[in-house]
Amino acid sequence: MAQKDIDPELRRDLLTGGWTILAPARSRRPGGGKDGRGRGPCPFCPGNERLTPPEVWAESEGPRSKDGPGWNIRVVPNLYPALVENPGTGGKAGGRMPARGFHEVIIHSPRHDLSLERMDPESAYRLMRAYRLRYRELCGHPWVRQVLVTLNHGREAGASLEHPHTQVFALPLVPRAIREELGRWRRAAARGCPLCAAVEEARREERLILENGSFAALAPFASRQPYETWFVPLRHGEDFSRAGEAELRGMADILCRVLRGLAGLLDHPPYNLWLHSAPCDGSEYAYYHWHLELVPRLVVTAGFELASGLFINPLPPEEAARRLRGIMG
Numbered sequence: 045m046a047q048k049d050i051d052p053e054l055r056r057d058l059l060t061g062g063w064t065i066l067a068p069a070r071s072r073r074p075g076g077g078k079d080g081r082g083r084g085p086c087p088f089c090p091g092n093e094r095l096t097p098p099e100v101w102a103e104s105e106g107p108r109s110k111d112g113p114g115w116n117i118r119v120v121p122n123l124y125p126a127l128v129e130n131p132g133t134g135g136k137a138g139g140r141m142p143a144r145g146f147h148e149v150i151i152h153s154p155r156h157d158l159s160l161e162r163m164d165p166e167s168a169y170r171l172m173r174a175y176r177l178r179y180r181e182l183c184g185h186p187w188v189r190q191v192l193v194t195l196n197h198g199r200e201a202g203a204s205l206e207h208p209h210t211q212v213f214a215l216p217l218v219p220r221a222i223r224e225e226l227g228r229w230r231r232a233a234a235r236g237c238p239l240c241a242a243v244e245e246a247r248r249e250e251r252l253i254l255e256n257g258s259f260a261a262l263a264p265f266a267s268r269q270p271y272e273t274w275f276v277p278l279r280h281g282e283d284f285s286r287a288g289e290a291e292l293r294g295m296a297d298i299l300c301r302v303l304r305g306l307a308g309l310l311d312h313p314p315y316n317l318w319l320h321s322a323p324c325d326g327s328e329y330a331y332y333h334w335h336l337e338l339v340p341r342l343v344v345t346a347g348f349e350l351a352s353g354l355f356i357n358p359l360p361p362e363e364a365a366r367r368l369r370g371i372m373g
């Protein structure tokens with residue numbers, strides 16, 4: 045197949061304003077087409093490094109050769125990218141543009157079965173540091189407008205490979221979910237940061253799940269799904285790339301503890317976790333507050349959610365927070 049046929053393309057729906065990435069190559073990934081998942085050796089296990097594209101970064105204890113074993117964390121380009129650095133010269137008119145960007149995978153550890161909540165605090169902290177490192181690096185490209193960090197756990201949450209990993213997307217535009225948050229928060233900013241206020245409100249209304257020195261975990265007032273959790277740095281700041289060491293340690297600690305709580309309460313549910321930080325397009329976003337959102341995939345969303353953008357959640361967030369606090373002691 046000619047390269048231009050499989051290069052991803054961004055298309056904008058002029059009726060909704062939303063962008064879609066058309067990425068034919070994604071259908072070849074494990075579980076992406078019709079032929080099931082996880083056949084053959086795991087490309088993320090040590091010894092199988094040649095099954096991934098050449099690594100862009102790795103952390104190791106001692107000296108090792110590139111794309112050999114001996115690493116603790118390894119970052120590789122996604123084999124089936126939704127965005128590529130040098131896409132064919134597609135037209136920019138008519139609501140389409142080349143899907144120029146980066147799509148990387150951070151392999152959490154050499155261990156195939158070590159999910160985030162079971163990592164030791166030091167390893168989890170090093171993983172958060174790898175998040176920040178890739179985030180900073182990708183934001184540094186002048187045409188990158190937004191970097192998204194997402195962790196899918198479990199097949200129902202879209203993880204096509206079992207080996208724990210995180211994906212990093214660098215986009216040439218600011219996607220709709222962030223634009224909407226930015227718009228609402230900018231309008232609310234005259235009364236102070238709405239996310240700082242949400243932490244206060246969660247404390248008052250018993251929706252706070254956990255707090256450590258640098259982070260709060262809360263069940264949002266209008267949780268979309270059972271056990272939806274937001275992780276909020278207590279120090280207001282719009283930019284994840286400026287998170288300090290103590291914040292990264294606090295982030296690792298609170299993520300692992302809440303995920304352990306969920307694993308105990310719900311027998312290791314599938315979940316999606318993502319990081320929202322201000323666009324890196326050179327504009328001013330001091331009113332924004334970076335954060336992580338976690339949604340366990342317990343309820344199948346259906347036509348109503350697609351038709352309305354409204355979610356139906358059977359579990360009140362006050363009760364979700366109470367149960368999580370209970371199991372975490």
Ligand SMILES: [Zn+2]
Nearest residue numbers: 086089156207
């Ligand atoms: Zn593996």
Ligand SMILES: [Zn+2]
Nearest residue numbers: 237240280333
């Ligand atoms: Zn704030």
Ligand SMILES: [Zn+2]
Nearest residue numbers: 225320335337
């Ligand atoms: Zn958000």
